[in-house]
Amino acid sequence: MSTQLWRVDELMRDLTVKRIRARLDRAELLRVRRGVYGDQPCGEEDELRALMLCLPDEAMLTRHSAAQRYGFGVLREDLVHVQLPATVPRPRLPGLVVHHSVLPAQPVVVRGLPCVPAARCAVDLARTVRRLDALPVLDAAIRSGAVGPDELLAEAAAHRRLRGVRQARDLVPLADGRAECRQESQLRLILLDGRLPAPEPQLWVHDGDGIPRYRLDRGYRKRRIGIEYDGVSHLGRDQLRYDRERMNWLDVNGWRMRYFTDRDLYSRPAHIVATIRAALS
Template identity: 85%
Template sequence: MSTELWRTDDLVRILTVKRIRTRVSREELLRVRRGVYADQRCGDEDELRALMLCLPEEAMLTRQSAADRYGFGVLRGDLVHVQLPASVPKPRLPGLAVHHSILPVRPVVVGGLPCVPAARCAVDLARTVRRLDALPVLDSAIRSGAVTQDELLAEVSAHRALRGVRQARELVPLADGRAECRQESQLRLILIDGRLPPPEPQLWVHDRDRIPRYRLDLGYRERRIGIEYDGVSHLDRDQLRYDRERVNWLDANGWRMRYFTDRDLYRRPAHIVATMRAALS
């Protein structure tokens, strides 16, 4: 059964103030936020709905909060991000980040809540977050099916003169929905920014019978060079056995593999570029 929410203004139309207080004291009504009550304990989704009831009617979810609902929420944060027209004052509420927009937009209802369109959401993130996080957002947006690259290109053209639009304009053409995780996208961007050829995401390696045998995070097919990001999943014992078997097969079939970790990705990007430049040369 879904949780029902009421504003105080709605309750006083059907109940007296005394009756409202009585129901609250008996926990028949629960205060979710100031001015919003529920008929039962609230989960995260109900808390979000309650917050939206406290905002101006023009408010819609944007950035990380909208991306989560569209299925490309690769960035994490504790704040709820909403967008309002520039003419509407910013409300001050705990846990809320309000972004004014000068560009008109028609909301899209996703899971019962108004959101900026998927392309607007992705481009807004791509122009405002750090570059290393922007490409993973765009890759994931395409992979989720919420938006196409053509839609992103059309959207970014509408953001002329806005802060960070140059970054978004550079990265949208590089977006690739084949990337399966944030770190793969970041590795690819480091190599591109290092002036190396863009590697192919999720590259399948076939055996002599042209049967797909193994899939690599990134790779250069013609040079037979593969690139892998070693994350936590590779520490599992069964995964380690599989990895060793795969490495031996790839080596026996002429593939040269290069492996990188979070230390390389976030502390030594120049090492990644130097290693791959040497491998390619």
């Protein structure tokens, strides 16, 4: 059950200051934030609701915070991001990042809290985070079902003259909801930036009877080249056994697999491009 929250001005409509203090002494009321009280200990969601009660009525969750609620929060962020019109003074509260916006937006209520529209959220992130993180946001936004490619294109067009909009406009046409994790999107972007052909995502390999046998993260079907990212999920013993069986079957059936790790993605992307270019040659 969620915590019932009240601003102090709401409590004072029915209670005197003395009665409010008495309820606090008896733990019938608990202070959640300055000026906001609840009827029981708060969880993370209740604390977010309490923070929103401290903000102007025009406040909407945006960027990382809205993306998390929409289901495409692939970038970790502990701070709460809200958007306010440029004419509204900027509140200064711990854990809060305020973004003034010159573009109007109608709030969308997502799990009880107002958010900027999903397309606005995705494009704002895509134009302000680093390029390697921007495409994963756009891919995840489409995969979540919160927004479609046409909506992203229209939103990117509306952001003209804003900081970073060129990056967002360049990446929106590349967005593909078939990517299943941030690293898959980053790997694809590295290949595209290296002027290599776009690999097919979530590529199924069939056996001699035409039955799907294994699915590859990415690959080039005609050249029988598979590309995969190896993360921590591949370190378990059972997963290792499965991977070896799968690797041997693919090798016997003429597939050349290329595997990459976080070191390749974040420290030596040129190695990825050179490896795949050599395989394609």
